[in-house]
Amino acid sequence: xxxxxxxxxxxxxxxxxxxxxxxxxxxxxxxxxxxxxxxxxxxxxxxxxxxxxxxxxxxxxxxxxxxxxxxxxxx
Numbered sequence: 484x485x486x487x488x489x490x491x492x493x494x495x496x497x498x499x500x501x502x503x504x505x506x507x508x509x510x511x512x513x514x515x516x517x518x519x520x521x522x523x524x525x526x527x528x529x530x531x532x533x534x535x536x537x538x539x540x541x542x543x544x545x546x547x548x549x550x551x552x553x554x555x556x557x558x
């Protein structure tokens with residue numbers, strides 16, 4: 484999960500350098516997701532909120548919230 488977070492941080496940095504503000508904002512929103520997923524605590528609500536926040540920036544993330552709320556993954 485730490486490696487995934489490192490990738491997100493690097494992508495955000497590159498988005499900022501390339502002046503892709505919307506992508507940088509989106510990546511800033513999801514940068515904590517790997518940490519929350521790896522936590523020993525129940526971070527369900529924090530993860531759900533993070534996905535909702537990401538959906539405010541990128542409408543395609545709305546599908547992610549539906550997937551998160553599924554009882555079982557479809558695969």
